[in-house]
Amino acid sequence: GAAADIGRLESLIVEGVNAIGGQATKGTTFRFDCSVEGVAVSVNGAEQGMAAFNSLGSAFVDVFVDGNTVSPTLVDSCVSTWSTDENKSVAVSLVELAKFVGESSQAYSEESTEDKPDKVAMRRELESQLKPIQEYATSVKFNPKLEDGLYLVGAGVRKKSVVKVYAVALYSSASVLNSVSSPAALHTAARSFDASTPLTSFVLEMVYSASAEKIGGAIADSVKPRYDGSASDIDVLESLIVEGVNKRGGQASKGTTFRFDCSEEGVTVTVDGSVQGAANFTGLGSAFVDVFLDENAVSPTLVSSCMDSWSNPQAQTTAASLLEMDELDDDESTDEQVSDEEVDEGPSLEEVESQLQPIQEYATGIMFTPTLDNGLYLVGAGVRKKSVIKVYAVAMYSTPNVLASATSSTTLRDAARTFDSTSSMTTFVLEMVYSAGAEKIAGAIAESVKPRYDGAAADIGRLESLIVEGVNAIGGQATKGTTFRFDCSVEGVAVSVNGAEQGMAAFNSLGSAFVDVFVDGNTVSPTLVDSCVSTWSTDENKSVAVSLVELAKFVGESSQAYSEESTEDKPDKVAMRRELESQLKPIQEYATSVKFNPKLEDGLYLVGAGVRKKSVVKVYA
Secondary structure: OOHHHHHHHHHHHHHHHHOOOOOOOOOOOEEEEEEOOEEEEEEOOEEEEEEOOOOHHHHHHHHHHOOOOOOHHHHHHHHHHHOOHHHHHHHHHHHHHHHHHHHHHHHOOOOOHHHOOOHHHHHHHHHOOOOOEEOOOOOOEEOOEOOOOOEEEEEEEEEEOOEEEEEEEEEEOHHHHOOOOOHHHHHHHHHHOOOOOOOEEEEEEEOOOEEHHHHHHHHHHHHHHHOOOOHHHHHHHHHHHHHHHHOOOOEEOOOOEEEEEEOOOOEEEEEOOEEEEEEOOOOHHHHHHHHHHOOOOOOHHHHHHHHHHHOOHHHHHHHHHHHHHHHHHHHHHHHHOOOHHHOOOOOOHHHHHOOOOOEEEOOOOEEEOOEOOOOOEEEEEEEEEEOOEEEEEEEEEEOHHHHHHOOOHHHHHHHHHHOOOOOOEEEEEEEEOOOEEHHHHHHHHHHHHHHHOOOOHHHHHHHHHHHHHHHHOOOOEEOOOOEEEEEEEOOEEEEEEOOEEEEEEOOOOHHHHHHHHHHOOOOOOHHHHHHHHHHHOOHHHHHHHHHHHHHHHHHHHHHHHHOOOOHHHOOOHHHHHHHHHOOOOOEEOOOOOOEEOOEOOOOOEOOOOOOEEEOOEEEEO
């Protein structure tokens, strides 16, 4: 293809590195997703965009796997890893599962793929044209899109006299991008919260240090004159900001980030990526938008940036195309919806989950988020002690049915260890507050499980070895801050250390035995049980739990309505996949000792790992 295509790829890499200081230092990571559309580039986890040119994806693959590969050890690793009989079997099973899932999905489609536009490729091509914005007064750079699909509208600075306090970015829908014809039109669109714009977000990054009370009070004071509701509603918003900053030492220092998601329901507050909760009061979301976009906006440069970014013809064309994509998605969604007359609409899952709060384990000060990535909810948090020594904080996560059952320690235990259709998994997240060696922490956990498990001692040995391997992979010491995650189910116990999956001890009833360690009559953490029961036995939280159970049941019944064959006739694909994937191992590239996880979050599998050298210099794994 054209040399300019390569230039586009190169510029994405350069922009990504410049965004982290202009130097790809040791430990910097790049990700290149190659497909028929082209090559998408990420640097240190931040998406830079796509060089969307036909056959560029194939050319990039050739760099690493053709006859003149820049990393022969990568090719060797791939072939040696997947040419064993054991791994060939795993690969064949994964292919069959993928094929089965694809055929099942296709069976539900009433129109052929050929008749549909490739919306994913179209949207990716459009979004590859979006650029980050660097706020010129502070040099803070904001990504062109948030992970929940909101687009960057503009960026500005908030000043007090001559002091720059923070950089601020506005993110919203494609509909808002199309409304940037005047400051008044922008203001109206961003605060309307209709079907086309349910959410407008502001991301703030501090460039000046301020205490929790100072920054919380300043933001609250800006909202007050714009809000018609009770002053106590503003107090809730302020307290969420203060709590978030206090969890990080009480000071919003340079680099601290705030995110305020404004909607018809209110304002959700996030500090440094950790959701603090929501001030859910009607009109508060619009009042917050007014702070930044009305005639007395606290950051006039933000409004100017929005106008400059989206009022030129090229940007207007992009905005119009994005809006068309959204409308196309909405049309398809409408076709699949049941008529309003047939549905008695209750609260949405998002509305119910916004009422959930993180829990701070009081003895250690460690904070646990209200939900896990796989849809499990925080039940409670406690501490594990040996004599007077605090070893780790522990949080229990499970399904809505378990939340509803947490009215006593007995009913909590029964629900958490049953693993039926309403409670398929219970997870424990441990964060170390005391340092211990790999064998020490693994042995202690194994010793707690042994008397509660009726199976073979070798099964416990498998669990123990997964913990040891995980800790050894991070240096052999579970230091303060090291996290463990144990996913307990009818299949067994899956182990993760510092977010890296180690595998599964897949033995029947081992999952229940592990749950018993923390919630039976001789629990190793009585404060965890107390926390679970006290949290979910209040009338308010009982109501939340019941709503979550009903929503889960509704989703389950809706899914079942589409099924033409009974569940009994289908293999448990999730369990099958989990069992297969538990056999996959991380690969440590031997020349650099860099370790790669066996699977990416989007379902891609690790094929192999190698090193790129220039002469005798190792450049990257």
